[in-house]
Amino acid sequence: MSAGAPAAPTGTTAPATTPATSSPASAPTPATNGAPAAPQVGAPRPGAPNGKPLTAAEERYLFKRAKEDGTVEDIDISDYRHKVKIDGKEHELSIRDMSRLQGLEKASFRRFEEANQLKSQVTQQTEKLKQAAAMLNDPNALLDHLEERYGEQVYGLLQERVANRIRYEKLDPRERARQDSLKTRERDFQTREQRIKADEARIAQEKAARRVEAGKAQAAKWAEEWPHAFESKGLPQNERVIQMATERTVSYLRRAAKNNVRMSIDEAQDMAVKDVREALGGIIKGVDPAVLRQIVGDEGIAKFAGAQSAAIEAQPGRRQEPVQRQPEPTGGPKKSLSDIMEEMRKR
Numbered sequence: 001m002s003a004g005a006p007a008a009p010t011g012t013t014a015p016a017t018t019p020a021t022s023s024p025a026s027a028p029t030p031a032t033n034g035a036p037a038a039p040q041v042g043a044p045r046p047g048a049p050n051g052k053p054l055t056a057a058e059e060r061y062l063f064k065r066a067k068e069d070g071t072v073e074d075i076d077i078s079d080y081r082h083k084v085k086i087d088g089k090e091h092e093l094s095i096r097d098m099s100r101l102q103g104l105e106k107a108s109f110r111r112f113e114e115a116n117q118l119k120s121q122v123t124q125q126t127e128k129l130k131q132a133a134a135m136l137n138d139p140n141a142l143l144d145h146l147e148e149r150y151g152e153q154v155y156g157l158l159q160e161r162v163a164n165r166i167r168y169e170k171l172d173p174r175e176r177a178r179q180d181s182l183k184t185r186e187r188d189f190q191t192r193e194q195r196i197k198a199d200e201a202r203i204a205q206e207k208a209a210r211r212v213e214a215g216k217a218q219a220a221k222w223a224e225e226w227p228h229a230f231e232s233k234g235l236p237q238n239e240r241v242i243q244m245a246t247e248r249t250v251s252y253l254r255r256a257a258k259n260n261v262r263m264s265i266d267e268a269q270d271m272a273v274k275d276v277r278e279a280l281g282g283i284i285k286g287v288d289p290a291v292l293r294q295i296v297g298d299e300g301i302a303k304f305a306g307a308q309s310a311a312i313e314a315q316p317g318r319r320q321e322p323v324q325r326q327p328e329p330t331g332g333p334k335k336s337l338s339d340i341m342e343e344m345r346k347r
Helices: 093-135 139-150 153-169 173-232 241-257 266-284 289-313 337-346
Strands: 062-066 072-076 081-086 089-094
Touching: 081 093, 089 093, 093 139, 139 153, 173 241, 173 266, 241 266
Parallel strands: none
Antiparallel strands: 062 072, 081 089
16 A cells, blocks of 8 residues: 555644535645644544544544634544555545554564565475485485584494494304394384284274264164153153153163163163153242243143043042033133133032
């Protein structure tokens, strides 16, 4: 960007009128003697409703200008526009946008410099690796490097290696063959150890992957079968209820396996169903009757009443008589649910 953030305008003579609210081509030149006075922190914004205080960012664009009558007015120049060239193209930007773009330009330049530094470091490391690889292929260069780094210590190591080689050359051919065989077997043993460790790691990963796949298949099978099992044990086919029962069943099976206790899925489901029933019963018992009626509605209340009547009729020694349904009257008001429940209780 070829233009930076504008400097505060200066001057000696105040203009006759206040600048128009439209966007002029350049910022005004309001001033008193010298640089314009900065507004006080927290001063009300000119023309803002309810005298809303200025923010720190807005204070950057507010300047004071002397009027002809001797008073001083605040001028907000944040929306005044100026023509600038960006990448060879001319744009008209407000002073606020120019300040924001200047900050973005600085941030972009900083990131560009960081990227260049990182690239330079990578290039240096790559060159070092290339030099090290070339050195390994050149024994003389490698010895020079070792000498520069370790000094006289290198010669001591070389002397020891030469002495060992001379003693080896003086050995009986059969002894040399035996030592060569020992070295070969040792290298083969180390190679086998590395291969075995790699195979063990691969097998462990494959077993873990198979366990995950088996677990997914088992979970899919349970998700299909268990809702029917819970329904046969008396739980409603509600998604949240089935989820609670499933989680409890899995929890019981895991604890049993952890403690080496034999437990079948059916036994775990029975315990889970008992837990869910107790939880739901505790919730229902603790709810206010009026709130419970709103939750379950008339249909739920009717189901409760029907279940209570069935339990009463099923008591031992109670005479089973067919219930004679009275024909509903064709005219007149219909009976409410509470009247029907009262009649059922009287029976």
